[in-house]
Amino acid sequence: MNPIIKKYRLRLRKTERDSTTGYVFRIIRIVILLSLWTGSTIILFLHKPEELATSMVTVMPNKTALRNVKMKQDSVEIRLNGAINAYLTNHRVRTSNFSAVAVRLEWRDRGMNRSLWRTGMWMVYMYTDKKKYLQVHRVFQFSISGWQHERSLIQRTLPNDRSLESSVYDWAFAQTVISFESMSKDPVGLLLTVNSTPLKHGLGILYAALLVIGLYAIIIWDFSDRILSTLLITAMSLALLTVLGNRPTVETIVSWVDWESMMILLGNMVITSRMADTGFFDYLAVVAFRISKGHAWLLIGLLGFFVGLTSTFVDNATVVLLFCPPVIRLCEVMDLRTTLVLIIVAIYANIGGSITPVSGPPNTIIATNKMVESAGINFVRFSILMLPTALICLASTFGLIYWTMDKKIYILDEHQLNLAKKRRENIRTSFDIQLRIAELRRQPRSRMIPPAEGYFVTLATLEASNFVRKKVLLVESLLALGFAAFCFILQSVPWAIPGASLGWISILSAFLLLILIDQKDIVKVMASVEWGIMLLLASLYILTMVVDELGLIHWLGSLVLSVILRVDESYQTMVGMLLILWLSALLSAFIHNAAVAPIMVKLCTDMVVYDEGQIRLLPLIWATSMGTSYGANGTLLGSLANEFVAVVGKAHGYKITFRSFFVVGFPIMLFTVVICSIFLIIAHSIFDWH
Structure with missing residues (x-):
């Protein structure tokens, strides 16, 4: 056979194999994406958002107010809105300088005169300025084993008491209430919202991890457009919340998006x-x-x-x-x-x-x-x-x-x-x-x-x-x-432009340019905006909040905190700073720094709010910023800048693969993060920058 003909036939067979493989891969891709879409659509269509009951609670000075609550499981979430000092409340500070309301979940007897069993005290501190309006929340665990243990103690301590029978009778017909004990000289008004089916963070952590892994797998294997993949995973995450009985309303979902950064x-x-x-x-x-x-x-x-x-x-x-x-x-x-x-x-x-x-x-x-x-x-x-x-x-x-x-x-x-x-x-x-x-x-x-x-x-x-x-x-x-x-520089001076924010400065600067250029057709200008990026970031914000609702961020914070608490208090901030730096850098390299940033910020604030040690927020924030910025150099998926380089290169005939970027970028990422570690240690321990 002629060598030229043989070479042509081999090339033709290879082309046919490639086309067949591509067709099969396309079918698999469509089936997976359709499965995600179908599951999300059915769940979101068949389940409507749960409407939580809200009521006003007024607690008079040095009095206790009670509100009945129906327990559907062994935990209940209490949300309070009002002139609340969220910082002191979330930090669980004990102080007598602020007005406060002590909140508990209790089992009371039939006449509501005696508390048979109750949870620990949740101190909610109040502002004197009634114009402030903030929300705090807490989940109370209230299992049946608690009152069984309490009743067994009664039986052991009062074996011959004739009133034991009536005490046991009171336990059997006890009512669950929320008690609000005033520690204020003035009346306190609170808006109470009770969620009797809060999410349980056991399986939620696993589900959240699967969502993040699924997003990463779809992106790295190039199943579909990155924006579409992220939107589908976000829709699936909302469907998952719905199945778990905690579907958010549209207003809540919109509030999860950081509109300040979108404006910038x-x-x-x-x-x-x-x-x-x-x-x-x-x-x-x-x-x-x-x-x-x-x-x-x-x-x-x-x-x-x-x-x-x-x-x-x-x-x-x-x-x-x-x-x-x-x-x-x-x-x-x-x-x-x-x-x-x-x-x-x-x-x-x-x-x-x-x-x-x-x-x-x-x-x-x-x-x-x-x-x-x-x-x-x-x-x-x-x-x-x-x-x-x-x-x-x-x-x-x-x-x-x-x-x-x-x-x-x-x-x-x-x-x-x-x-x-x-x-x-x-x-x-x-x-x-x-x-x-x-x-x-x-x-x-x-x-x-x-x-x-x-x-x-x-x-x-x-x-x-x-x-x-x-x-x-x-x-x-x-x-x-x-x-x-x-204006960015002037905004740092508190008295100069107190009403300005970074987002408004950016938007108003764009308005100034549009006025100066006197553009007749504003649609052409807006068409040059990368709306896909905006949509991607909005979906990442929502996905982050879903992951937070499922408990993954709190779980990560607990792990990091358990390591930090093993060291002396004087070194806890430094250890936390370095852990956050490396964790955010490694996550940014393999996920996406725009997705990692909100997760890490939430993790940092949770660690500071709920810690039992001496951890300060600002060192963790510097570490997060450095980790997400320099960690993005690790892989092609690290940042939007990396993705744009690949897109523009491909348009000109130059293919930047995951491996080719990894070989160059990952060693540089490790090198720069080591530099950041040394700098943070020096800045914190010697110059006390924080």
Whole structure:
């Protein structure tokens, strides 16, 4: 048989096998996704949200108020709304300086005159300012074994008492009540909500872990679009809550989304999309090439600097999306390994995105948390404490990359070799470009950095197609961005703009830009916003709250806390800080830092609220921010910036696989997290930054 025909037949068979395998995989994918959709749809259609009974409770000074409750299981959740000091209440502080109401669950006799058995006291502290309105909640365990044990004690202590029969009779017909004992000089009003079927966190923890693992598996195996997969898993999580008897209302689900961080991202996207139309980011890439004189590693360092600097005030995922196309063109004309350079760009975007609260979704989620804000976090304080670590990591990461990949940057894959070959065959320089090349050659040359081979031709070619096209629009965009930066700094001064928040500043800056550009069709501007990212983040917020409702976060916090409590009190904060740093970094590497951030913030606040040791919140917050930012460099799934690099690269014919990113990013992640550990130890123990 002719060798050419044989080779053709083998290739045809391989194509048929690949097409068959792809078809089977597509069927399996559709079946799995349809199963998730069908299960969620049936459950959510057939079960309506449970309407919990609410009532007002007024407790007079030094009196006790009682409310009956019907027990459906051995636990009941009590939620109280009012002028409540949530901090003191959740920290279980014992103080006599505040008005309080002692809440218990009791079994009382038929006449409600005598308490037969009761739980421990829950001290709910009150504000004197009645305008405040906060909610606290607690689950009381009230098993039948408690009163059986109590009755056996009565029988042993009063064996010959004739009143024993009536005591046992009282126990048999006892009523369950909630008692509110006033410790206040003024009347106290509370809105009471009773949930007689709270979630049991035994199986809930397992279900929550399966949800997270399922989300990760669907994403890493590329079953479907990442946004669609996340939405389906979120719908499944809500269906799971429904099956367990705790379906949230639509109002509750909407309240789970952190709208402050969503506003920051929306404002950022509007501003950067207009800046992209000016050609500003393409021009920055040309500037980096001009300064580097065509030397590869100097160019990579400058690109990393520009990406990191821009990521400080602009969302790092958006920065990557705008920088990647010119970076790809630079790599193609300089014969550099494009996939490797794109991975380095993503790594620098993640590091630069760690500095400010508006530079990435994780920091936005952390900084806009209400408890974190009340602890004294503002834009300036956050940025000052994150800046030293970022500068150290930016410089040391470049050294590590250069040391480990000096020659690998020039090893091109087959796709890029073919592109380079076609470019050389089709190269046609116009007369204007030839004039520019001659002009560049006549310019005085720097003795410190001599130009690389082919520098003048490449620079002239790049300048011809990469320049600032709309200078007026660029000025308007920079004005809006400058206004945002100024207000971010001013917002850190309590008396300057007390009503401003990071979200409102970002949105109002976007409004300023829209007014300046006088856009006739606002729909075109809004079409440039990455609405898919917004939808992804909203679904991650909801999924996080479901995982919290199922008890996984509290369980993780208990494990971490059990380790912390084994050390001396003077070292508990430091140990907790390091545990949170590494836990958030490893989780961010393999899940997604935008999903890990709300989980870790909730875990930190729970540890501080319910701890029995001396753990402070701010060190845990710094550790969480560093862990989620630098941990994102571990794998391709670590952050939106990583995903955007892969998407843009694929659009230009360059495939960044999970393995190729892991080989480069994971060692850098470990290296930078070690640097963060050392920095946090020094900052906490020597300089007492926290």
